[in-house]
Structure formats: structure tokens, C-alpha cells
Amino acid sequence: MTTTTVPAAKPDVKPAVQFPRLAPLLAYLDSLTARADLAVLERLLGQAAVTSQDIEAACLFGTRGYRRNTISRSPWYELLALCWRSGDVTPIHDHRGCSCAFRIVEGMGTEIRYTMTAAGVVCPVSTTAMPVGYICSAEDSDIHQVANMQGAGADLITMHIYSPPIQKMYSYAPATPREGETLE
Numbered sequence: 001m002t003t004t005t006v007p008a009a010k011p012d013v014k015p016a017v018q019f020p021r022l023a024p025l026l027a028y029l030d031s032l033t034a035r036a037d038l039a040v041l042e043r044l045l046g047q048a049a050v051t052s053q054d055i056e057a058a059c060l061f062g063t064r065g066y067r068r069n070t071i072s073r074s075p076w077y078e079l080l081a082l083c084w085r086s087g088d089v090t091p092i093h094d095h096r097g098c099s100c101a102f103r104i105v106e107g108m109g110t111e112i113r114y115t116m117t118a119a120g121v122v123c124p125v126s127t128t129a130m131p132v133g134y135i136c137s138a139e140d141s142d143i144h145q146v147a148n149m150q151g152a153g154a155d156l157i158t159m160h161i162y163s164p165p166i167q168k169m170y171s172y173a174p175a176t177p178r179e180g181e182t183l184e
Contacts (some may be wrong), residue, residue: 015072015079021054022071025079029161032076036163038137041101045135045161052106052157055081057156066090066148071143071159078165081105084156089147092122094140099163101137107148107156112134114143114172121175143172166183 016023025044029036052059058069058081066088071079084107092114109130114122122143130136138144148156 019050019071021050021057021106022048022079025161026072029072029077029079029163030074032074032163034076036077036099036100036161038099038139041099041102041161041163042135042137045101045103045159046170048103048135048159050105050159055105055157055159059083061085061155068160073165075164077161077163080160080162082158082160084109084158086148086152086154088149088156090145091169092143092145092174093169093171094143095138095162095166096140096170097164099137099139099167100160100166101135102146102158102160104132104134104136105159106132107154107155108132108150109134109136109156109158110147110149112145112147114145114183117175119175122172123175133183 012163016026025048028040028044055071060069061067061083066082066084069081069083071081073079109128110125110126113126113128115125117123146158148154150156
């Protein structure tokens with residue numbers, strides 16, 4: 001993953017002007033004085049019928065993993081375009097202290113949901129194929145992983161909202177044998 005979030009918007013142009021299809025969503029986000037309501041984020045993303053052309057200035061790809069591009073940000077939210085090449089994947093993570101909702105803008109994404117087992121390791125419980133327009137949301141203890149599992153040359157573009165902005169992402173490792181164990 002490209003760990004740096006890079007500004008995509010022109011600093012002298014308001015995001016609602018540069019990305020007019022996002023104006024209603026940005027009006028809500030810019031009004032926030034606390035953590036966003038996840039149901040409202042889902043509804044607004046569902047109404048934001050954006051294409052990659054609508055957010056083209058924010059659709060920049062990295063060379064090593066997916067790239068996070070800032071569309072707009074305040075102390076109470078960050079709106080990002082994430083650009084993924086085939087095979088790019090997030091760590092297994094949760095959203096402790098943060099509401100997260102995202103929309104598939106282009107391509108087919110895959111979400112893998114996990115649960116914490118009594119042994120203290122994460123275990124996959126479901127996999128969801130996410131086509132264009134699909135809205136995914138998670139908060140606090142929801143553990144998941146997002147990936148572009150499409151074939152070579154097939155890109156994925158997603159638009160994410162984090163409220164408040166992510167300060168630290170809690171990540172998990174899949175179950176592995178204990179040191180010294182052999183697999184038979």
C-alpha cells in the first residue's frame with residue numbers, strides 16, 4: 001500500500017466546485033462537528049452517482065500498492081479516492097473510533113469480512129463481490145479486508161469517507177502456525 005495520502009484537489013479550488021457531483025455529500029461532510037452517522041454516509045454515497053471521470057483529478061495510481069488520494073478533508077472527515085491495480089489489497093483491519101463508508105466507482109472490488117475467534121485470531125466469515133455502485137460500510141469492531149482481485153490490467157477505483165479521519169488503523173494477521181509447529 002502507498003501509505004501517504006496525497007492531495008488530489010487543486011488547493012485554490014473548493015472541492016465542491018472541482019467535483020460538482022460531490023456537492024451534496026461535501027455539504028453534509030463540511031457541516032460535521034462530530035463523528036458522522038454511518039447510515040447518513042451510506043445514503044449520501046448511494047445518491048452520489050459518480051464515475052471515474054467525475055473525480056479524475058483524484059484518480060492517481062501508485063507504483064507499490066493502492067494509493068489514497070485526498071478529495072477533501074476537515075478535522076471531522078476525510079474523503080478519498082483510492083486507486084488499486086490488480087492484486088492490490090489492504091491489510092486485515094478494523095475502524096476503531098471511526099465511521100467508514102465507501103462506494104465502488106470503477107471495477108469490481110472484493111471485501112472479506114472476519115471475526116475474532118476465542119483463540120484471539122481472526123477468521124474469515126464472508127466474501128462479497130462489490131460491483132460498480134456498491135456501498136460498503138464499517139465502524140469500530142468490524143474487521144475486514146478490501147482487495148482488487150480482478151485480472152491483470154483491471155483497475156479498481158473506490159471513494160472512501162472516514163469520520164473522523166483515520167489516525168491509526170488497527171490491523172490483524174491471519175492465523176498462522178505457532179513457532180516450532182510443523183504442517184503435516
